[in-house]
Amino acid sequence: MRSRGQRRGPVYLFDLDNTLFNANLHVFPRMNRHINAYLMRHLALEEAEADRLRRHYWRRYGTTLHGLMALHEVDPLHYLHSIHPEDLVLEVRPDVHLRRLLLALPGRKFVFTNSLRAHAERVLARLGVEDLFEDVFDVVATGLRPKPDPLAYRRILRRIGVPARACVMVEDTLANLATAKRLGMATIYIQPRRLRRSRCVDRHCRSIYQLGQRI
Numbered sequence: 326m327r328s329r330g331q332r333r334g335p336v337y338l339f340d341l342d343n344t345l346f347n348a349n350l351h352v353f354p355r356m357n358r359h360i361n362a363y364l365m366r367h368l369a370l371e372e373a374e375a376d377r378l379r380r381h382y383w384r385r386y387g388t389t390l391h392g393l394m395a396l397h398e399v400d401p402l403h404y405l406h407s408i409h410p411e412d413l414v415l416e417v418r419p420d421v422h423l424r425r426l427l428l429a430l431p432g433r434k435f436v437f438t439n440s441l442r443a444h445a446e447r448v449l450a451r452l453g454v455e456d457l458f459e460d461v462f463d464v465v466a467t468g469l470r471p472k473p474d475p476l477a478y479r480r481i482l483r484r485i486g487v488p489a490r491a492c493v494m495v496e497d498t499l500a501n502l503a504t505a506k507r508l509g510m511a512t513i514y515i516q517p518r519r520l521r522r523s524r525c526v527d528r529h530c531r532s533i534y535q536l537g538q539r540i
Contacts, residue, residue: 334432335511336485336492339458341438341445343497344515345423345533346452351416359408360389368397387500388439388471401469409444417451426537427457432493436461437481439471460484473504482508495536502526 342348357379364375382392393399427434435458438445442463449455462484464470467477482489494505495513502512503525514526515533530536 334430336433336435336487337430338435338437338481338492338494338505338510340494340496340498340501340515341436341440341448344495345436345454346417346420346448352413352448355413356408359410359413363404363407364389367399387473390471401464405441405464409441411447413444414447414451417448419451419453421453422534423452424454424457426534427454429537433485434458435481435485437472437494438462439464441465472498472501475504475508478504478508478510495533499523499525 339345342352357376360379361372361375364370364378365372368375368378370378378392379389382389386392386395390399390401390404393404394401436445436449438461440463442461442465445461445463446455449458449461462481466484467474467480470477470480472478478489482492489505489509492505492510493513494502494510495515496502496505497515499514502514502523506512506525506527511527512525513528513530513536514520514523515530515536517531520526520529
């Protein structure tokens, strides 16, 4: 992370997966297989049951990790390292359009993700935009308090040294935007589907590329 230019403008906090790039295309299918394998090893499950439990925890708790921490006392760092191997991002390609968009966007830029810093840095490097972000804040930086926990946001704001009102949160998850909005941030929802009106969304973009249409 090297960028410290463009001090004018807001502070942008970008989510990573399905915000800066389409993780559904290659990364999430691979990750789901790693999660299933983890559940099979550590909970002694057959593959079909592991897949069912992964989906259930995702629906019930927001992430599989939340369910494992709540019900199985899983070490979150061991889990996260297990499901984010280096080869997870091999099919992520450079994105010149994303690079142009970020270069034209005035303000400081950070990544704020519930995954690991190493994974985020690998993705940014594959996309060709790693030099455009001032820093990456992962689940370790928040003290293992993932979004949408308000404490995670407050810890990141203290690290950056700015008030919430100076920030724009760019996310694909409404629950994470809801916390940002309650704290006083502006919010941009990245979601391909048509959006019903939501109090926690200031602007809806069908993809990250629409962000540059109105700066």
